[in-house]
């Protein structure tokens with residue numbers, strides 16, 4: 001039913017959409033003030049958040065929402081709906097942006113549905129932004145709902161998660177890293193276990209350029225996602241990472257984030273960043 005109804009827009013085009021949309025419809029009867037959407041790919045999460053906004057504002061038959069044909073549905077799919085606010089994406093969310101929205105969140109929505117405020121990349125919130133949002137959620141905001149998108153709930157401030165309903169999209173299929181990156185990743189994990197073989201690798205002139213370092217970071221990020229989700233059966237690297245335990249995985253996430261920022265600075269040598277990743281995790285006990 002919904003599969004065909006949505007053919008004119010892409011609100012239904014994400015992994016597991018059929019099941020997820022049915023859950024969103026059920027949830028819309030008593031819409032939680034804050035919804036965390038985890039799992040899936042970044043695009044899946046964004047589409048699911050828009051589908052949630054459409055479900056809450058659709059004027060079609062309740063059992064067929066989002067109909068994807070009424071004015072609210074079409075406008076939400078196009079990102080031009082008056083009661084839809086999307087934060088983040090290209091640039092990090094600032095406290096100023098959130099403060100500017102406070103008066104509006106004190107008002108009911110302009111239309112007959114709900115005002116939906118979506119926060120993309122909520123796992124990258126600056127702590128000040130997370131705290132401001134937490135304060136916002138502590139007050140009743142009639143007619144307003146909030147949606148926080150993150151790869152996993154563990155990467156959000158715990159107090160934000162505990163104030164939210166969590167919707168988990170199907171986890172993406174693990175995608176293998178390219179052979180050269182896989183070899184670097186294996187060497188990194190081997191170094192954690194044995195203390196051997198890493199510096200020879202990064203010390204070889206020209207072996208670790210910025211492009212490789214960035215690809216290795218994203219491979220680490222992917223394995224981290226699998227390890228946090230407990231989805232390790234197809235990946236020895238994720239299995240090894242899982243042994244870090246929750247605190248170690250969180251630390252690895254922070255280390256990867258800092259490494260990413262360092263690599264964005266043109267004066268920083270990629271090999272040094274890679275050495276730092278390798279030793280930062282060893283120093284804090286990786287066994």
Ligand SMILES: [Zn+2]
Pocket residue numbers: 057058059060065066067068069070071072073074
């Ligand atoms: Zn509709």
